[in-house]
Amino acid sequence: MSELREKFNKVIRPAIMKEMNLKSIEAAPKIIKIVVSAKTGRIKEDDKAIAKMQAELSTICGQRAKINISRKAVSAFKLRIGQPVGLTCTLRGNKMYDFVTRFVDSALPRVRDFKGLPVKGIDSNGNYSIGVSEHTIIPEIKYESVSNVFGFQINIHTTARDKESCYRLLKSLGFPFEKDNSEGVA
Numbered sequence: 001m002s003e004l005r006e007k008f009n010k011v012i013r014p015a016i017m018k019e020m021n022l023k024s025i026e027a028a029p030k031i032i033k034i035v036v037s038a039k040t041g042r043i044k045e046d047d048k049a050i051a052k053m054q055a056e057l058s059t060i061c062g063q064r065a066k067i068n069i070s071r072k073a074v075s076a077f078k079l080r081i082g083q084p085v086g087l088t089c090t091l092r093g094n095k096m097y098d099f100v101t102r103f104v105d106s107a108l109p110r111v112r113d114f115k116g117l118p119v120k121g122i123d124s125n126g127n128y129s130i131g132v133s134e135h136t137i138i139p140e141i142k143y144e145s146v147s148n149v150f151g152f153q154i155n156i157h158t159t160a161r162d163k164e165s166c167y168r169l170l171k172s173l174g175f176p177f178e179k180d181n182s183e184g185v186a
Contacts, residue, residue, distance in 0.1 A: 002097040002101065016029065037089070044079070056141055065087040066087065070083050100173060127166070131151065131152075134150075135149065
């Protein structure tokens with residue numbers, strides 16, 4: 001079991017229950033899954049670049065990324081049926097908690113002029129979305145071997161029912177939000 005998952009079950013979850021006056025442990029919010037996705041963009045016709053991008057995203061996530069292919073042709077985007085349009089990786093269980101630990105403790109401190117994560121990424125259903133502009137902030141990626149820099153999206157799905165409980169959950173897991181106030185949450 002990962003350290004963060006163990007800490008969440010023994011320390012963080014009971015603290016959230018006490019803070020929110022919840023009687024059942026299942027009523028306390030928790031993370032269900034994390035979906036990491038990236039679009040191929042202009043390299044959609046280069047198979048070697050797609051394979052390298054898949055390998056790098058797999059390194060970031062700790063499991064193999066799935067290539068998403070187009071189902072429709074769109075002439076305005078020069079897109080044909082069957083071309084790769086993006087990559088997706090869904091994390092659950094220990095890999096999900098390991099990813100959160102690596103992202104918060106190792107990757108975010110490497111972001112230039114980092115002032116905290118935006119609170120406005122929390123939606124009304126209690127999920128959080130973060131956009132990362134360069135994948136090279138992840139320590140596992142060797143900058144010298146990178147040929148194409150790409151950004152990726154991280155969607156964190158939780159059992160929280162509103163913005164406030166999602167904010168409390170993510171804050172207790174160590175997410176550094178900007179301007180440590182909860183006024184922008186509600």
